Each structure stands twice: as structure tokens, then as C-alpha cells.
Amino acid sequence: MAADTPTGYIKHHLTNLTYGKVPAETPVCDAYGELTGETFQQASWILARCDVQVDAMGFWAFHVDSLAWAGIMGLIFVGIFSMVARRATSGVPSGVLNFVEMVVEFVDSSVRDSFHGKSKLIAPLALTIFCWVFIMSSIKLLPVDTASAIAAALGLGYMKIVPTVDPNITLAMSFSVLGLVIAFSIMSKGVGGFFGELAFHPFEAKGITKFLLVPVNLILEVVALLAKPVSLGLRLFGNMFAGEFVFILLAAMMGYWQFIGAVPWAIFHLLVIPLQSFIFMILTIVYLSMASEHH
């Protein structure tokens, strides 16, 4: 493993377990990530073992660890909640039902406060975002080397278990939200209304000038529209990445003494994780609320 130097260690911990197609002539690495000097004779689908291979894969590659852990955490979420939903009664709640109801009511009141339209989608969407992001981010409270040590024992070169430290994951969620924003806009204002909003605001004019201003408006509004998901996804990614990075730095510098710094930092992150989950959820609600309101 190329983890002998602090730089190598950090780099290793920030690399995802990637599955993708390497083109011919890509160098072959051994199980420890060292170049063997050989190259692939033809293009082939492999799990990357070193950075060179990851870089060679290009766009059509998958972060197996991010997707798997995101899926596992999502399944834990829907598992707990659907189990509770099956047992939900109007009688006296107890145990996990109490907790789930508390979360549901919290999300429901947040939705009611910010979203004034009627939608069957928005409350479950907000609940999924809040809980899923929360669970996904919470895995990082495990000591940083746990997962990669287990993965190394299983013969996997990389294992980055926190999905929200992968920008693919956070941006995929925020761009899904963008898709919903566009869909909500078109549903409430029609296609013409949606494009009119993009083309004739914020600079308004009458007559021919109105059409002269379209390019300027379009550039401004499209940037504003795209800024929403980008900032939404990067905010979560940035926060989680920074947190994870500090854990990795502490581990790289202090070895087994990392807990001196890692424990307070983890306690601090007990505040950051719910906060970031909440921000992601509430901004989603706000964007969708703005999209479905008439100006």
C-alpha cells in the first residue's frame, strides 16, 4: 500500500474503491498498489488498485464503496422506518416508534413552515434526505482506519466508507433536487412560465428591449438556477470532507494517540452532522417552495 508517507496515507484514505474500465496500455498494480511494470494488453473492467488506474478510468467508473455504503445506509433507514410504519398505530406509541414519530413530526413541521403548497412528494423527500444524509455522515464517527484495515484484510485496496465525503454522492442528490425544482416550476407555471421566468427576469422591459435583454437574463438566471444545486451539494461535501480530513490528519500525525484530538472533533461533529443534514433538507424544501410559487 502506498501509505508509508503521510501524504501517501492521506491520499490513500481519500481514494474511493473504484470499479471501471481501464484502456489498454494502463499500468498493472499488485495487491499493495505498487506498479508491477506491466501494462494491460486490452481494455478491461477492474477494481482499481492504484491512482494511475483510477485516473485512467475516466467518467465511466463507479465508486463501489460510496454506492454500497450509501445503499446500505439507505436500506437501514427505509428498513427501520418501514418496519415502524407497518406497526404504526394511533394508540400509545413506545420505543422506536416514539423516536421515528419524533423525527417524522420534526420533518413535517419543517415542511409545513417552509412549503405552503400541497404535495405528496415533498414531506417523504425531506424525511429521506434528512435521515439518509444523517446516517451516511454518521459513519465517519468510526475511527478512520477501521474500514480501510478491514478492507485491506479482504484484499480491497481502497475503502472510503463515508458516502457524503464523495462529491458524486452529494451532487447527485442536489442535482436530483434541481430536477425536482424544474419539474415543480413547470407543473405550477407551465413550460412557458418556467422559461419566461428564466428569460424575462431580473431585467424587465417593455417592447423590443424586452427581447434584447433575453440573453443577459438567461445567463443570470441559469447561473442562479445552477448555483442552487451546486452550492447545496458542495456545502454538504465540503463540511463532511473537512471533518473527515481532520480525522485523517490526526490519524496520520498521531497514530494510536489520535483519539486525543479525534474524540473532541467527533463530539463537535455530533453537532455538525445533524446541522448539515437539516440544512440540506430545509434548503431542498425552500427551493421547491420557491419553484412552486408564482412571482
Added chain:
Amino acid sequence: MNMNATFIGQIIWFAMFVAFCMKFVWPPISAALDERKQKIAEGLSAADRAERDLELAQEKASGDLKEAKAKAAEIIEQANRRANQVVEDAKGQAREEGDRLIVQAQAEIEREINAAREQLRREVAALALAGAEKVLASEVNPAAHKQMLDQLAAEL
């Protein structure tokens, strides 16, 4: 930061979980919560109603009690009056009966006296005659002196 097809995979995960949540998680829980909310509201209003009912019942009970007391007093008074009347009636009847008995007794006495007087009247003539016979030792004709003797008897 390398963007790749993970992006697409995550969108699929996201859509799946949101759809699942929308279909199987949110509706039952929110329905249960709404139902409970309604149940609680109903319970509270029922409690309010029960309290009001209790108040009304207590009011009614105390009214009934007062009425019953008044009625009882009235009945007792009526009974007392009736008893007095019965006693008075009995007294009157007894007095009447007593008077009647006295009158009857007086009449009986009168009758007895008259009968005795009649008998005496009948016997006195014979007695007087017998006395006179003895005194005159004959010579006396009872038929000749009958008128005088009857006169004497009538004077008795």
C-alpha cells in the same frame, strides 16, 4: 475530486429511497399521527363534555333533592292534618253516640216508669177495694161505688 458514473448510481439510489419512503413509510406514519391527533382531540372534548354533564347532573340532583324534601314535608303535614281530622271525627262520633245512648236510656227509663205507674194504677184500685172491704166488712156494693173508686184511682 473526480466526478464519474457514481453520480448516476446515486441518483438511482436516491430516487428509489424517496419513492419507497413516499409509498410505504410516510403515508402510514402520518395517517397514524393524524388519527392519534384526532383521537386526542375527541378525548379532550369528551372529557369537557363529561365535566359539563357532571355539573348538570349535580345541579339536577340537588334540585331533585330539594323538591323531594319539600314534598316530604308537605306529605307529613298532610298526614298530620288528616290524623287530626280523624281524631276530631272520632271524637264527634263518640260524642254523638254517647248522646244517643243517653237519650235511649232516658226513653227506656221513661217507659219503665210509665209501665210501673200503669201497673200501680191498675193494682191500686184492687188494693183500695180490698182495704175498703175490710174496713166496711161488707155492705158495700162494688158496683155502686165503682165510679167513686175509679175517680180515686185516677187521682193517683
